[in-house]
Amino acid sequence: MGVCKMSSNIERCYQCGQCTAACPMAEQEQAYKIRRFLQMEKLGLKSEEPMAIPFIFYCTTCYKCQDNCPQGVKIVDGLLSIREAAVRNGNILPAHRKIGQMLMDSGHAVPGNEDAKKRRLQLGLTEMPPTVASSEKQLNDIKILLNLSGFDQIVAEEKA
Ligand code: SF4
Ligand code: SF4
Structure with a gap:
C-alpha cells in the first residue's frame, strides 16, 4: 500500500x-x-x-x-x-480534506463561528481565543509551514 x-x-x-x-x-x-x-x-x-x-x-x-x-x-x-x-496517493476522505482546508484558512480545524464569538464577548472574553486565529502574523507563519510541507497540495480540491 x-x-x-x-x-x-x-x-x-x-x-x-x-x-x-x-x-x-x-x-x-x-x-x-x-x-x-x-x-x-x-x-x-x-x-x-x-x-x-x-x-x-x-x-x-x-x-x-x-x-x-x-x-x-x-x-x-x-x-x-x-x-x-x-x-x-490522493486517497483522502472528503471530510478530512475539508478539515485540512479549514486549518489552512483559519489555523484551526474547527474555526470560530459567529455564535461562539458573540458568546465569548458576553462572557467578557475576546472575540477569538488567544491562539493563532487571533494573530495574522502567526496564522501566516502556520500557512507557510503547511505550504512548505506540501499539506496545502494534499488538501486541495481534486481537479475535475
Ligand atoms: S481501533 Fe484500537 S484496537 Fe482497533 S486497530 Fe485502531 S488502535 Fe487497534
Ligand atoms: S499484529 Fe495482529 S495478527 Fe499480527 S501477530 Fe500481532 S496480534 Fe497477531
Whole structure:
C-alpha cells in the first residue's frame, strides 16, 4: 500500500488475528480488519489500497490491538504509515480534506463561528481565543509551514 516511514516492525506479524479480535472498531464494522491491512502492507499490495478506503481511517488509535499482540508489533504505527501513504496517493476522505482546508484558512480545524464569538464577548472574553486565529502574523507563519510541507497540495480540491 505504501512505504512505511515509521518503524512499525510489521514484518513480525504472523497473522494470528488477536489484534482484530480485540479491536472495538472491528465489532462495529465487519470490513475493518487491522490484521488484513497489515498483511496487505507487508505484501506490498498497492493495487488493493482503494479497497481499504475508507476503513483504514476508522481506527481510533485506542491501542487495544497492540496491547494484545503476542509479537509486540507496533500496529498503530503501522496503520498510521498506511494512512499517510494513502493520503499522499490522493486517497483522502472528503471530510478530512475539508478539515485540512479549514486549518489552512483559519489555523484551526474547527474555526470560530459567529455564535461562539458573540458568546465569548458576553462572557467578557475576546472575540477569538488567544491562539493563532487571533494573530495574522502567526496564522501566516502556520500557512507557510503547511505550504512548505506540501499539506496545502494534499488538501486541495481534486481537479475535475
Ligand atoms: S496480534 Fe500481532 S501477530 Fe497477531 S495478527 Fe495482529 S499484529 Fe499480527
Ligand atoms: S488502535 Fe485502531 S486497530 Fe487497534 S484496537 Fe484500537 S481501533 Fe482497533
